[in-house]
Amino acid sequence: MEPIPVLFRTRRFFLVTDKMANSASGMAVNDDCKLKFQELKARRTYRFIVFKIEEQQVVVDKLGGPGESYENFMASFPADECRYAVYDFDFTTDENCQKSKIFFIAWSPDTSKVRMKMVYASSKDRFKRELDGIQVELQATDPSEMNLDIVKARAL
Numbered sequence: 001m002e003p004i005p006v007l008f009r010t011r012r013f014f015l016v017t018d019k020m021a022n023s024a025s026g027m028a029v030n031d032d033c034k035l036k037f038q039e040l041k042a043r044r045t046y047r048f049i050v051f052k053i054e055e056q057q058v059v060v061d062k063l064g065g066p067g068e069s070y071e072n073f074m075a076s077f078p079a080d081e082c083r084y085a086v087y088d089f090d091f092t093t094d095e096n097c098q099k100s101k102i103f104f105i106a107w108s109p110d111t112s113k114v115r116m117k118m119v120y121a122s123s124k125d126r127f128k129r130e131l132d133g134i135q136v137e138l139q140a141t142d143p144s145e146m147n148l149d150i151v152k153a154r155a156l
Helices: 020-025 031-043 070-074 114-130 148-155
Strands: 007-009 014-016 048-054 057-064 083-092 098-107 136-140
Touching: 031 048, 031 057, 031 083, 031 114, 048 114, 070 083, 083 114, 083 148, 098 114, 098 148, 136 148
Parallel strands: 098 136
Antiparallel strands: 007 014, 048 057, 048 083, 083 098
């Protein structure tokens, strides 16, 4: 297990003693993540993409084809590990118009390790900036916090 970064206060500065603190917030993003996201957004090649942090970088964990259901998407999240995901949600508005919104979901279950939660939380904004075109963000610690009814309500 790696040491937790410690802050030391000098007269006017705070120093971080461990380089992991910088790498957590500046997590590398594998080029495949950006490429697959562009394919989801522009060509609708995928319904969803699940990402994980592996060896100090964000990588693609699972791809869901255009015909995959929301239940298949929900089943892609491990019960005790954090993940990021994007989901291309199609819906009909109250005015009967067909629309689509791209959701970003930060999955951080209560049962995951504290260090893992910290790394995912500190890397989230940096990763989201790499994915241009996200329209709605959800944060979930339990499957009930991202069920289909909640997604529909957030889309409208």
